Amino acid sequence: MSNTLKKVQDLLIEHHNAFENAIPLIASENVTSIQCREACNSDLSHRYAEGWPGERVYAGCEWLDQIEQIAIDLAKKYFRVNFADVRPISGVVANLVAYTAYTEPGDIMSCMPIPSGGHISHGPKYGRVSKNLINGTAGAVHGLDIEYLKFNWEEMNIDVDQSIAIIREKKPKLLLFGGSVFLFPHPVKELSEVAREVGAKVMYDGAHVLGLIGSGYFQDPLREGADIMTGSTHKTFPGPQHGIVLSDTKDSEEIELLKKCAFPAMLSNHHLHNVAGLAITLAEMLEFGIEYHAQVIKNAKALAQALHERGFKILCEHKGFTESHQVVADITNFENTIGLGGDIEKALEKANIIINRNLLPWDIVRDNRNYTNPGGIRLGVSEVTRLGMKERDMVSISELMKKIVVDQKKPEVIKEEVEEFRKDFQTLHYCFPTKTRAYEYISFK
Numbered sequence: 500m501s502n503t504l505k506k507v508q509d510l511l512i513e514h515h516n517a518f519e520n521a522i523p524l525i526a527s528e529n530v531t532s533i534q535c536r537e538a539c540n541s542d543l544s545h546r547y548a549e550g551w552p553g554e555r556v557y558a559g560c561e562w563l564d565q566i567e568q569i570a571i572d573l574a575k576k577y578f579r580v581n582f583a584d585v586r587p588i589s590g591v592v593a594n595l596v597a598y599t600a601y602t603e604p605g606d607i608m609s610c611m612p613i614p615s616g617g618h619i620s621h622g623p624k625y626g627r628v629s630k631n632l633i634n635g636t637a638g639a640v641h642g643l644d645i646e647y648l649k650f651n652w653e654e655m656n657i658d659v660d661q662s663i664a665i666i667r668e669k670k671p672k673l674l675l676f677g678g679s680v681f682l683f684p685h686p687v688k689e690l691s692e693v694a695r696e697v698g699a700k701v702m703y704d705g706a707h708v709l710g711l712i713g714s715g716y717f718q719d720p721l722r723e724g725a726d727i728m729t730g731s732t733h734k735t736f737p738g739p740q741h742g743i744v745l746s747d748t749k750d751s752e753e754i755e756l757l758k759k760c761a762f763p764a765m766l767s768n769h770h771l772h773n774v775a776g777l778a779i780t781l782a783e784m785l786e787f788g789i790e791y792h793a794q795v796i797k798n799a800k801a802l803a804q805a806l807h808e809r810g811f812k813i814l815c816e817h818k819g820f821t822e823s824h825q826v827v828a829d830i831t832n833f834e835n836t837i838g839l840g841g842d843i844e845k846a847l848e849k850a851n852i853i854i855n856r857n858l859l860p861w862d863i864v865r866d867n868r869n870y871t872n873p874g875g876i877r878l879g880v881s882e883v884t885r886l887g888m889k890e891r892d893m894v895s896i897s898e899l900m901k902k903i904v905v906d907q908k909k910p911e912v913i914k915e916e917v918e919e920f921r922k923d924f925q926t927l928h929y930c931f932p933t934k935t936r937a938y939e940y941i942s943f944k
């Protein structure tokens with residue numbers, strides 16, 4: 500066997516083994532079902548089918564056309580919409596489809612500031628203060644000018660009154676909701692009315708909260724005034740890495756425009772194996788999503804409460820900490836501490852607790868901290884919930900985190916406790932039955 504083949508396969512197996520024993524708390528991640536993983540490893544992973552099902556540029560699409568049509572139909576049902584495009588290959592590409600459909604280069608878009616939780620795909624090409632290159636997708640790729648909405652640090656949400664004033668003054672062509680730090684529903688209803696006044700289209704980037712929305716929680720942007728919702732299908736929606744564009748428009752011209760902005764504007768091939776995985780995950784969520792996402796939200800609240808009781812300063816205590824899958828902690832309050840966000844991320848990783856450091860909205864502008872070692876950490880419970888964990892298990896996780904961050908026990912020692920705790924959670928829940936373990940490495944004979 501070639502050395503490289505052996506080396507890569509060994510690394511894959513090590514990765515799988517590590518995740519079998521880890522507590523995965525990255526808010527933008529999840530774990531797919533075994534059936535989805537099987538589809539993602541099928542022959543579709545090296546096929547082309549440019550265009551829309553039934554109108555392809557290539558021959559040989561008989562079966563994958565049917566699979567894609569199933570994905571479209573299930574997406575329309577799960578998200579209660581008239582139009583779904585399952586071709587965008589990621590959330591960023593889905594955002595570019597929407598930008599291309601509704602704006603021209605040079606137009607203004609208003610959205611959340613990036614340090615307050617907006618995503619880099621919403622950002623300008625250059626920073627305003629020092630003209631440094633930021634290379635946010637909206638600016639760098641589509642030439643949009645960005646006028647940020649006002650964000651309220653206390654409420655961890657868009658400030659309605661000040662943002663109304665900004666929209667009236669700057670008259671954006673596109674108003675964009677959604678972000679990567681996303682604890683509470685955004686004021687879509689309140690600001691969409693003002694967007695209409697100035698002739699702006701309204702977009703909702705649901706990358707993080709897509710599954711919560713599909714299952715009927717969090718908020719329903721397309722019913723609250725948004726014209727279009729984009730998303731990644733692998734965060735709270737536990738599917739393969741992919742993107743989606745959703746709209747409830749009945750206007751056939753608008754539908755044609757959206758389709759063309761996906762293909763040919765943004766895509767050539769569209770990762771058909773992941774479309775098949777998406778179809779399977781949509782079927783899972785139509786059957787188990789309500790139960791799954793209810794537990795996700797319960798677990799997030801339980802983890803926040805348990806960490807709070809152990810001395811962690813969780814944002815927005817006055818609002819019940821969170822209404823999504825996320826929990827954000829300001830870890831600058833510990834007097835005797837192992838460090839800031841970056842240090843804590845590394846320490847927890849040594850114990851196989853996987854989290855990410857996160858900028859707090861005031862880190863850069865007020866406290867002179869930056870992304871490498873910010874004052875915050877962000878936790879997400881989508882994946883551990885899919886492993887079957889409930890509220891009491893969130894208490895166990897908070898205790899393990901406290902041992903490292905507050906009691907300053909050696910992570911290498913706590914790692915053994917993490918492994919012991921993880922033994923009970925080896926199968927996936929909220930999906931069709933299988934005998935394969937959640938992170939089992941599947942090897943083709």
Ligand SMILES: *Cc1c(COP(=O)(O)O)cnc(C)c1O
Nearest residue numbers: 589590591618678679704706731
């Ligand atoms: C993760 C994320 C994206 C990008 O999604 P990809 O699928 O990684 O391209 C876009 N917008 C927001 C708000 C995100 O959090």
